[in-house]
Amino acid sequence: MKKRMTTSAGNAIADNQNSITAGEYGPVLMQDYQLIEKLAHQNRERIPERVVHAKGSGAFGELEITNDISEYTKSKVFKKGEKTRMLLRFSTVAGEAGAADAERDVRGFALKFYTKEGNWDLVGNNTPVFFIRDPQKFPDFIHTQKRHPQSNLRSNTAAWDFWSLSPESLHQVTILMSDRGIPQSYRHINGYGSHTYSLINENNERFWVKFHFKTKQGIKTLTNEEASKIVANDRESNQRDLFENIEKGNYPQWDFKIQIMTEEQISTFEFNPFDLTKVWPHGDYPLIDVGVLTLNENPKNYFNEIEQASFSPSNIVPGISFSPDKMLQARIFSYPDAHRYRVGTHYESLPVNRPIVDVNTYHTAGSMNYEEKEVTNAYYEPNSFDGAEENRDLLEPDLVINGDANRYDHNKNNDNYAQVKDLFNLMSDYQKEQLFNNIAESMDGVPSEIIDRQLGHFEKVSENYAAGVRAALKI
Numbered sequence: 518m519k520k521r522m523t524t525s526a527g528n529a530i531a532d533n534q535n536s537i538t539a540g541e542y543g544p545v546l547m548q549d550y551q552l553i554e555k556l557a558h559q560n561r562e563r564i565p566e567r568v569v570h571a572k573g574s575g576a577f578g579e580l581e582i583t584n585d586i587s588e589y590t591k592s593k594v595f596k597k598g599e600k601t602r603m604l605l606r607f608s609t610v611a612g613e614a615g616a617a618d619a620e621r622d623v624r625g626f627a628l629k630f631y632t633k634e635g636n637w638d639l640v641g642n643n644t645p646v647f648f649i650r651d652p653q654k655f656p657d658f659i660h661t662q663k664r665h666p667q668s669n670l671r672s673n674t675a676a677w678d679f680w681s682l683s684p685e686s687l688h689q690v691t692i693l694m695s696d697r698g699i700p701q702s703y704r705h706i707n708g709y710g711s712h713t714y715s716l717i718n719e720n721n722e723r724f725w726v727k728f729h730f731k732t733k734q735g736i737k738t739l740t741n742e743e744a745s746k747i748v749a750n751d752r753e754s755n756q757r758d759l760f761e762n763i764e765k766g767n768y769p770q771w772d773f774k775i776q777i778m779t780e781e782q783i784s785t786f787e788f789n790p791f792d793l794t795k796v797w798p799h800g801d802y803p804l805i806d807v808g809v810l811t812l813n814e815n816p817k818n819y820f821n822e823i824e825q826a827s828f829s830p831s832n833i834v835p836g837i838s839f840s841p842d843k844m845l846q847a848r849i850f851s852y853p854d855a856h857r858y859r860v861g862t863h864y865e866s867l868p869v870n871r872p873i874v875d876v877n878t879y880h881t882a883g884s885m886n887y888e889e890k891e892v893t894n895a896y897y898e899p900n901s902f903d904g905a906e907e908n909r910d911l912l913e914p915d916l917v918i919n920g921d922a923n924r925y926d927h928n929k930n931n932d933n934y935a936q937v938k939d940l941f942n943l944m945s946d947y948q949k950e951q952l953f954n955n956i957a958e959s960m961d962g963v964p965s966e967i968i969d970r971q972l973g974h975f976e977k978v979s980e981n982y983a984a985g986v987r988a989a990l991k992i
C-alpha cells in the first residue's frame with residue numbers, strides 16, 4: 518500500500534492538485550492550510566549561502582593509516598591500520614552558490630573525520646599558503662573578491678589594489694595565477710591543511726605539523742581558454758566529474774602525508790613557522806607518509822549532507838591541536854560562529870555533523886534543540902549527580918609564549934619574496950608564459966598606478982617575472 522500523504526503535522530491530505538476556492542473560478546480560501554504550508558515551506562527552502570566557499574561538492578570516504586607515526590601523536594585516528602569514515606567538501610571561494618565550477622580561484626578542501634574520539638575537522642585549501650597572515654585583513658580581502666557594492670560586478674581593480682597594497686599576498690597570488698589556478702576537476706588537486714598545527718604524543722611531547730594530501734590522479738589544470746569553453750556549456754563541470762566518477766566506482770584517492778618540526782627546530786626556523794603565507798621547504802622538512810584517503814560514497818541528499826555540512830578547525834581530538842598561527846586562531850572563532858548563524862544553534866546535532874561518539878555538554882535549550890536527552894538533576898557543572906566530567910589527563914603540555922601585547926607590523930622584517938622566487942624558479946617556461954598571460958588578463962581595466970605598484974612586487978621576486986608580465990600587458 519502507498520504511504521499516506523500528510524501535512525507536516527501528520528494530517529492526511531485529500532487533494533494535492535486543486536486549491537480550495539470560493540466557486541470554480543476562485544478566489545482561494547485562507548483555510549486551505551495545505552496550500553499555505555506548501556508556499557511557506559518553499560519560501561524557506563534555502564539557508565543563507567556561505568559568505569565564502571558557497572559553491573561546493575562533496576563525498577564521503579575513508580582515511581586509512583598505513584604508517585606508524587605514534588612517535589609524534591597519540592591520536593587514535595592516526596593508529597597504524599585505523600580506518601576512519603570521513604566527509605570531504607570541495608569548493609570555490611569567491612563565487613556564489615550558482616557560480617560556475619571552472620573558474621580561476623583557490624579550491625576549498627574541507628575534511629571531517631568521524632573519529633572514535635570525536636570529530637576532527639581539517640579545513641584546508643588546494644594551496645599550501647594564503648593571501649594574508651593577519652585575520653584583521655580577512656573581511657577586507659573577501660570584499661575585494663566579491664561584488665562591487667554599486668555595480669554588483671566583480672572588480673579586478675579591487676583585487677589588484679588590495680594585493681598590491683598587501684605584499685604578503687604575492688605567494689598565493691602567484692599560485693592562483695599559475696596553471697594550477699583552474700583545476701580540471703576536484704579529483705586533480707592536492708589538499709593542504711595550510712596552517713601549522715601541533716601533534717602531541719603519549720609522553721605529552723609536542724611536535725609541529727603540516728598536513729598534505731597529494732592527489733593520486735595527478736595534478737591536471739585548464740587554461741583560461743579551455744575553462745571558458747567548459748563554462749559556456751557546463752557550469753557544474755566539477756560537481757559532475759566528482760559525482761559521476763564515484764557513481765561509476767572510480768574512487769579518487771589522495772596520499773596523506775605530514776611534515777614535522779620539533780620544538781627545537783621551530784625556534785631556529787628562518788621564518789615565522791606559523792606564518793600562513795609561507796611553506797616549510799620539503800628539502801629541510803621532508804614529507805612523511807601516513808596513509809591514504811579514498812572517496813567512495815556520494816551523498817544521498819545534497820542539501821542535508823553537503824550544504825548543511827559544517828566544518829571547523831576548532832574540532833580537534835586528543836593528540837592533535839592548534840598553533841599560534843594568527844589566521845588559525847581567528848578561524849577557530851569564526852567558523853563555528855558562521856554555522857550557528859547559517860545553519861542554526863544546534864548545527865552539530867544534524868546527522869552529517871554529528872560525531873559517532875556520545876556528546877555530553879551542559880548547553881541547554883536553543884532553537885532546534887530536538888535531541889532527546891535524559892533529564893537528570895545534573896543539568897549544571899560541577900554537580901553531585903553523576904553528570905559528565907572533565908578529564909585533566911588531556912591537558913596539553915605548556916606552550917611557552919613571550920612578548921608584550923601590541924599590534925605588531927606583520928610585514929616588518931618579513932621576506933614576502935624569497936619563497937615566491939623558489940616557486941617561480943621551479944616553473945617551466947610554458948608555466949611562466951601562462952602565469953604572465955593569466956595575470957595580464959586579470960588586470961584588464963585596472964588603473965596603471967595599481968599595475969605599476971604590483972609590477973614593483975614582481976620585480977622583487979625576479980626581473981624576469983616583472984618583464985614577462987609587462988610583455989603580456991604590452992607595456
Ligand code: NDP
Nearest residue numbers: 645692695696697736796797798799800936937939940943
Ligand atoms: P620542492 O621542489 O620540494 O616542492 C615544490 C612543490 O611545488 C611541489 O610540491 C609541487 O607540487 C609544487 N608546485 C609545482 N608547481 C606549482 C604551482 N604552479 N603552484 C603551486 N605548487 C606548485 O620545493 P620547496 O618545498 O622548497 O618549495 C618551493 C616552492 O614550491 C614553495 O615556495 C612553494 O611556492 C611551492 N610549494 C611548496 C610546498 C611545500 O609544502 N614545501 C607545497 C606546494 C608548493 P607537486 O609535487 O604536486 O608537483
